[in-house]
Amino acid sequence: MKTTPTLFPLGTSRLHWAAEYINRHEATEVIFPRIGYFQSAGQIATMLEILSGIRDIPEICQYLTRRDGTPLHPFDNRALTPDQVLWTQKRAEFASADVLLLEFSSSVEFQLGDLHVQGNPNYQRDVPFADVWKEGYYTTYEPDVDVTRYQDTEEEISALFDRCAKAIGDRPVIVQSHIYRGEQGFGRKEFAAIISRHTARSGWHFVDAAALCEAHGFRTFDNGQTDIHHLDWPGTRANAVELLDQSFAAYGCTLGHATKEAIIGDSHEMI
Numbered sequence: 001m002k003t004t005p006t007l008f009p010l011g012t013s014r015l016h017w018a019a020e021y022i023n024r025h026e027a028t029e030v031i032f033p034r035i036g037y038f039q040s041a042g043q044i045a046t047m048l049e050i051l052s053g054i055r056d057i058p059e060i061c062q063y064l065t066r067r068d069g070t071p072l073h074p075f076d077n078r079a080l081t082p083d084q085v086l087w088t089q090k091r092a093e094f095a096s097a098d099v100l101l102l103e104f105s106s107s108v109e110f111q112l113g114d115l116h117v118q119g120n121p122n123y124q125r126d127v128p129f130a131d132v133w134k135e136g137y138y139t140t141y142e143p144d145v146d147v148t149r150y151q152d153t154e155e156e157i158s159a160l161f162d163r164c165a166k167a168i169g170d171r172p173v174i175v176q177s178h179i180y181r182g183e184q185g186f187g188r189k190e191f192a193a194i195i196s197r198h199t200a201r202s203g204w205h206f207v208d209a210a211a212l213c214e215a216h217g218f219r220t221f222d223n224g225q226t227d228i229h230h231l232d233w234p235g236t237r238a239n240a241v242e243l244l245d246q247s248f249a250a251y252g253c254t255l256g257h258a259t260k261e262a263i264i265g266d267s268h269e270m271i
Contacts (some may be wrong), residue, residue, distance in 0.1 A: 004028040004250035005172075007243075008094060010044055011103025014179065014209070014230060014239075016070045017270055021240035023072070025266070027259050028244070031093045032073035036065035039106040041152060041160035042116030048167035051094040052088070057082045062123040063112060063145070071270060080123050098245045100168055104195045105178040105188075106154045110138070117147060135145065156196050161198045172241055172250035173204040179213040179231055181188040186228065205246045212239050233269045 006029045009019045016032070023030045033051075038044050046064065049055035057066065062080045064130060069075040078086040094265040110119045120129055120137045132140060138147040152160070164173075178191035192210060199206040209231070216235025219227040241260050 002098070004253060005098035005247055006031060006096060007099050007101055007247055008033065008097035009101040009103075010038055010047065011176075012039060012105055013068065013070065013099060014236075015243075016073065016103070017174065017213065017230070017236050018240040018243055020070050020072060020270055021237050021263050021266065023243055024268070025259060025263050027255070027263070031097055032070075033090060033093065034069060034073055034076040035079040035090060036075055036118075037068045039104075039119070040109050040116060041104050041107075041157050041164070042109045042111065043118070043165040044102060044104065045160045045167070047117045048164050051091055052167040052169075053091060054167055057084070057087045058115060060112065060115070060117075062145075063117040063121050064115065066118050066120070066124050067126075097174070098171060099251055100171060100173045101243055101247070102173060102175050103177070104175065107157070107191050107194075109150055109152055110136075111148045111150070112146065119149070129203075152270075154198075157194055158198055158201070161202055165202050172247070173199075173202070174207060174246045175199040175204050176207040176209045176239075176243075179209045179218070179229075181210065181213040181218065185194040205250055207239070207242050207246060209239065212242070225227070234264075236270075237263050237266055 007019065008031045008194065009015050010033060019030050019032065022028065038047055050057060059082055061082055065079050067075045076086060108119060110117050120132055122126060125141065127137060127141065136149055138145050177195040178188040180186055180188040196206045212231055212235050216238060217232050219230040219232045221227055241263050245255050
């Protein structure tokens with residue numbers, strides 16, 4: 001048995017920024033998928049089924065992923081296609097992971113046939129979310145693509161968690177949801193409570209990102225405006241430590257105090 005677990009994150013930049021700090025301090029191996037970010041339980045379930053081999057690689061990969069990534073782990077453009085070499089590699093990486101890190105941050109689904117796709121794919125045009133959140137990307141730019149937009153019920157989230165569990169098997173899973181602070185819930189508080197309940201039902205482990213946000217606050221832009229979508233950098237490093245702590249505990253090993261101190265004390269900002 002290895003002394004530390006290999007981690008595989010699947011979520012948004014919130015999760016990937018924290019994983020960058022884990023990787024930066026060589027606390028353990030992180031396999032970054034480099035296939036973009038995913039928000040909803042449906043998107044994550046669909047991708048886990050592809051990575052596990054439960055689902056064949058679709059021809060319409062360009063709708064499943066976004067060209068997003070952190071600086072040291074950029075998006076691999078082959079993920080926009082059913083490139084057999086790329087997806088064979090991703091399946092092998094997924095199979096080699098000891099602990100899965102999953103972030104469920106949205107209850108809004110976009111469904112194309114039996115696939116859950118991105119709400120704002122950027123394979124062709126990079127449209128700001130602010131420009132499409134109300135009417136939707138597909139309605140505005142690709143009305144001929146038969147995408148249905150809807151909001152998950154708790155029953156649907158439960159079923160999607162079961163699909164995720166089938167794809168993952170008996171490996172440990174660490175889950176977090178979107179951030180919010182106190183009364184600044186933005187509708188995320190209720191969703192996070194649902195995710196927490198189904199994390200417990202699945203026998204997985206939940207990271208309370210809201211507590212991290214309460215302790216550290218939101219990130220601010222250079223112009224002083226608040227970024228309600230990301231923790232500040234100290235909070236991101238605290239998130240990295242909690243992900244590590246829970247991953248190590250679930251794997252049956254202990255995270256050293258020196259590693260925690262090194263990550264928390266890191267003054268480096270990723271951007």
